[in-house]
Amino acid sequence: MHRWLLLSYPRDYRRKRGAEILETVHDIAPTSRGARVAADLVRHGLRARLGRPASRTVVVWASIFTVACGLFAASFGTWLTWLGSRPLDHRELAAAVSQLYPDKQVSDIDTGDPPSVFIIYGSPLSWSSASDLLLGDGGEYSLAGLGASFAQLPADSRPQVLAELRQRLEAAGWDYTEPVYSNAYDCIPDDPRCDPAAIPTNITVYAQRGDDVLDIAINDDNTTPKMSIAMSRSTPWSAYPVGVVAFVLGTFSGWCLFGWASRRTEGHHPLVQGSAKFLFGFAMLLWWAPILFSAPLMLTHHLREPHFRWHLPWEWLGQPALSLPFLCGCVMLVLALGLAALPHRQPVDQTVAHR
Structure with missing residues (x-):
């Protein structure tokens, strides 16, 4: 085994001192633990690779x-x-949406599968998108997903909308997280035009079932909540x-x-x-x-x-x-x-x- 550990040393070093190192190791082996000797060999070998003692x-x-x-x-x-990883299937999204809200009218839903696992501006990465990738828009390169949205939900209170969503997720067998609240936009706190109470709230609930992950976003614009659902895959x-x-x-x-x-x-x-x-x-x-x-x-x-x-x-x-x-x-x-x-x-x- 010690001979194999000498591979951590550079080749010239092994040729000059390999035999001497092995002889020394064999002499001290009966009085030292093998794991410690092996670790010291590798440590000194990696240091020797750097030169400049x-x-x-x-x-x-x-x-x-x-x-x-x-x-x-x-x-x-x-x-x-x-x-x-397993490709996304728009039929799985349609089935998930119909399970969660069979009584609601879907205003928009993807009816085709993504062209690739990762996309940039809706298309697979190619040489034509190299300028976007390198010149500031590289963050647009991301996992592909499928989406659906509802024109409007019943004008219930926000707790009622979330409670209904939890019930539907549990009934369909989804694991879900607690809602995440965030402002729909930011404004300067000291600006007199900035009224925190008037800023619409975005609510996001994450759910998972198998290798499917849902990002459910509710936009509470203080009139009628609107909902969108995005499906993607979990990490392989x-x-x-x-x-x-x-x-x-x-x-x-x-x-x-x-x-x-x-x-x-x-x-x-x-x-x-x-x-x-x-x-x-x-x-x-x-x-x-x-x-x-x-x-x-x-x-x-x-x-x-x-x-x-x-x-x-x-x-x-x-x-x-x-x-x-x-x-x-x-x-x-x-x-x-x-x-x-x-x-x-x-x-x-x-x-x-x-x-």
């Missing part, structure tokens, strides 16, 4: 890069699992193991890639080293700024409202709403790797030079 910050920079790689890899893995069960595996693989691959670039630039000209460090640092700024901006907002949103389906992983990373900074960061990383790949002179062995 005198540096105190190289591990920090490597961790920043590898965690980002793991998060993006996990997002990509879950995106792939979503592509294999396979997204969780695939996301974890993709995170681990992305993290390890990122560590190995950073280590290769770190060792390659260690003996380069100071200009090459400085340029590579600048490109890498700016790339990490472009990668992490959207994450640090979006993740707290998403966490606050989830703590404030109940969800049967959490928001998609890449939305926590600010993607694809802020995909342009991410793409620019990728370009800078490619340039930094190109600098690391430049050939450079190896130091001449002094014992050979004096012969």
Whole structure:
């Protein structure tokens, strides 16, 4: 087993010191726990991949890069699992609506299936929508859904409308959350034209049955409540193991890639080293700024409202709403790797030079 663990060390390091390391491990194995020896081997091997033994910050920079790689890899893995999820069927929406409100007239309901699992402005993602994705409208790329709406509901009081909705959901076998209240629009609190009592209230109830998720929105405009129902799919069960595996693989691959670039630039000209460090640092700024901006907002949103389906992983990373900074960061990383790949002179062995 210990021989396999040596794969955590870079290849040149294994060739020079592999036999010595294995001999040392075999000598101390009878007096040490195997798990601890294995963990130390992997830890020292991963550190050796980074080179720069005198540096105190190289591990920090490597961790920043590898965690980002793991998060993006996990997002990509879950995106792939979503592509294999069960397609939406407009007939299921029609059946759900007829179960909940068979006595109400539906004013509008989707009669066709979505063209794909994810859409942007109603269409599948394509090269024609690249400008929308990169230039500020990336947030429109989202899960496809089906919708239905009622022109009006009986002019009952709001508690009666919600009580009736709960009864119908329970009778149809749906699990549901408590209502979420929000203002239909915001206004400046100190403005004399702002009357909080006159702002219409939006009420949202989330429900789930099997892999179907309903977002039921009631707009209380103080006259006649109006209701809309949106159906989407719950998160596929396979997204969780695939996301974890993709995170681990992305993290390890990122560590190995950073280590290769770190060792390659260690003996380069100071200009090459400085340029590579600048490109890498700016790339990490472009990668992490959207994450640090979006993740707290998403966490606050989830703590404030109940969800049967959490928001998609890449939305926590600010993607694809802020995909342009991410793409620019990728370009800078490619340039930094190109600098690391430049050939450079190896130091001449002094014992050979004096012969």
